[in-house]
Amino acid sequence: MSSRAEILALLRENARYSAEDMARQTDLDPADVEDVIAALEADGVIAGYQAVIDYSKLDDERVRALVELNVTLDRETSYADIAERLAKFPEVEGLRLVSGDYDFDMEVEGDSMSEVSRFISEKVAPVPEITQTVTHYVMESYKERGIEFGDGHDDDRLSVSP
Amino acid sequence: MEVSDRVDGVPPSGIRRFFELAEEMDDLISLGVGEPDFSAPWSARDAAIASLERGETSYTANRGKRELREEIARHQAQNYGLEYDPDDEIIVTTGASEGIDLAMRALVDPGDTVAVAQPTYISYVPGVQFSGGKPLPVPTRAEDEFKLTREVLEDAGAQAADALIYCYPNNPTGATMTGDELAEVAAFCREHDLIVLADEIYAALSYEHEHTSIATLPGMRERTVVFNGFSKAYAMTGLRLGYAMGPPEAIGAMNRVHQYTMLSAPTTAQHAALDALRNCDDDVAEMRTQYDRRRNFVLSRFAEMGIDCFEASGAFYAFPECPTDDSGAFAEDLIHEKKVAVVPGGVFGDGGDGHLRVSYATGLEDLKTALNRIEEFIS
Numbered sequence: 343m344s345s346r347a348e349i350l351a352l353l354r355e356n357a358r359y360s361a362e363d364m365a366r367q368t369d370l371d372p373a374d375v376e377d378v379i380a381a382l383e384a385d386g387v388i389a390g391y392q393a394v395i396d397y398s399k400l401d402d403e404r405v406r407a408l409v410e411l412n413v414t415l416d417r418e419t420s421y422a423d424i425a426e427r428l429a430k431f432p433e434v435e436g437l438r439l440v441s442g443d444y445d446f447d448m449e450v451e452g453d454s455m456s457e458v459s460r461f462i463s464e465k466v467a468p469v470p471e472i473t474q475t476v477t478h479y480v481m482e483s484y485k486e487r488g489i490e491f492g493d494g495h496d497d498d499r500l501s502v503s504p
Numbered sequence: 505m506e507v508s509d510r511v512d513g514v515p516p517s518g519i520r521r522f523f524e525l526a527e528e529m530d531d532l533i534s535l536g537v538g539e540p541d542f543s544a545p546w547s548a549r550d551a552a553i554a555s556l557e558r559g560e561t562s563y564t565a566n567r568g569k570r571e572l573r574e575e576i577a578r579h580q581a582q583n584y585g586l587e588y589d590p591d592d593e594i595i596v597t598t599g600a601s602e603g604i605d606l607a608m609r610a611l612v613d614p615g616d617t618v619a620v621a622q623p624t625y626i627s628y629v630p631g632v633q634f635s636g637g638k639p640l641p642v643p644t645r646a647e648d649e650f651k652l653t654r655e656v657l658e659d660a661g662a663q664a665a666d667a668l669i670y671c672y673p674n675n676p677t678g679a680t681m682t683g684d685e686l687a688e689v690a691a692f693c694r695e696h697d698l699i700v701l702a703d704e705i706y707a708a709l710s711y712e713h714e715h716t717s718i719a720t721l722p723g724m725r726e727r728t729v730v731f732n733g734f735s736k737a738y739a740m741t742g743l744r745l746g747y748a749m750g751p752p753e754a755i756g757a758m759n760r761v762h763q764y765t766m767l768s769a770p771t772t773a774q775h776a777a778l779d780a781l782r783n784c785d786d787d788v789a790e791m792r793t794q795y796d797r798r799r800n801f802v803l804s805r806f807a808e809m810g811i812d813c814f815e816a817s818g819a820f821y822a823f824p825e826c827p828t829d830d831s832g833a834f835a836e837d838l839i840h841e842k843k844v845a846v847v848p849g850g851v852f853g854d855g856g857d858g859h860l861r862v863s864y865a866t867g868l869e870d871l872k873t874a875l876n877r878i879e880e881f882i883s
Contacts, residue, residue, distance in 0.1 A: 502519060503537055
């Protein structure tokens with residue numbers, strides 16, 4: 343594995359590993375690790391760092407919805423044009439062009455169901471190229487970005503074994 | 505009731521005491537565990553569940569399900585170049601441990617001498633004794649990075665032995681042996697007509713070079729029984745499934761003991777194993793990557809602490825020198841004072857004294873905390 347690939351794999355596992363701890367797990371020096379990360383950031387490969395949050399553990403749970411969008415294109419308007427416009431809204435957490443029955447898969451977050459609904463009906467639906475929206479509210483989240491939610495699995499191994 | 509002299513003469517394992525000490529402690533971080541911290545790949549577990557739903561709860565053939573033996577033969581040929589006939593050269597056992605016990609009983613006569621490369625997994629010496637054989641310890645040396653050499657075999661008098669048993673990649677040292685290094689051992693065994701029992705349970709966990717099986721070396725196949733299984737590579741310890749491969753007469757004799765004592769290995773586990781061989785290469789690769797990172801981490805930390813530790817290159821163990829003279833006392837004090845469990849090397853036989861077995865089958869955060877505590881303890 344290249345050092346870039348190795349560092350990315352480690353950061354995907356835990357973005358809070360220190361450069362020293364990453365160096366200890368690979369054959370790199372801490373300074374090399376810093377350099378690789380700086381290059382990955384400069385190249386835009388690493389676009390940011392975020393925590394994976396289980397909102398159900400918080401008192402004020404966020405409302406999230408997955409929205410299917412169908413669009414119609416014309417000679418002047420591409421998918422990228424529509425995406426650029428939608429992605430600017432802070433309510434939009436994720437936006438992907440997908441294959442299948444609809445065109446865009448949009449993730450929206452808000453403080454309440456009415457806030458999310460209002461955003462869809464007042465900001466998204468009126469965009470002239472959008473022909474249909476189907477909104478799915480998230481009822482329960484079991485796993486996000488590779489991390490399973492729940493109480494976890496206790497280590498049930500014998501504490502010392504041959 | 506009076507127990508047999510044969511059993512009475514075999515002392516309980518020295519690891520027991522450390523298990524009891526560790527069990528008394530809350531918030532203990534254990535680097536004393538000899539099994540993976542992962543669960544078996546979900547695909548394999550799912551296959552086991554599905555087999556139960558279909559009601560497949562009967563015995564299998566004594567030697568194990570035919571499709572499983574075929575899949576084992578394919579896997580071993582593909583990964584290690586070992587060619588065994590699923591009909592009469594492979595037997596599926598209840599853990600590699602059962603395979604080793606079968607081999608002892610099928611191949612060792614009372615009074616036979618079995619050379620045991622040490623330090624090593626704790627079951628071999630008692631296994632020889634239960635069969636009425638005489639174990640001959642062959643201590644490997646720290647300066648050889650705990651590899652088996654012609655010199656240590658000769659020093660121990662293994663020329664006169666009838667068989668040799670070893671485990672590489674090794675528990676407890678993490679040592680591995682390359683093909684060239686094994687060639688020297690193979691030549692010794694051919695010269696002195698020794699049977700070889702090669703425990704290759706950690707074969708998939710070799711980090712610096714490809715694993716070589718001694719049975720692939722010239723003139724060795726006919727005198728070797730190879731043991732492998734699903735416990736370590738596939739994190740399936742509790743499913744108790746292993747296998748042995750060897751010449752038809754050896755496997756046939758082992759099967760004669762097996763058919764009377766075990767009948768067949770657990771059916772549900774055989775279904776999991778079949779799926780593991782067919783679908784879980786990626787899971788094994790991912791676990792290997794994780795172990796390798798932790799190995800680097802542990803070796804780096806020992807180097808930073810000034811603790812001497814050779815570059816362990818297999819299994820999931822490092823075997824540093826103990827910073828004090830008495831490794832048993834060190835391990836006990838470490839549990840009491842810092843709540844970290846390691847196992848003193850002497851428990852694993854001759855040549856292990858003065859070292860500590862440190863298992864890195866533990867998540868990185870715990871590993872990090874435990875090593876910090878060891879650093880505080882020695883400073």
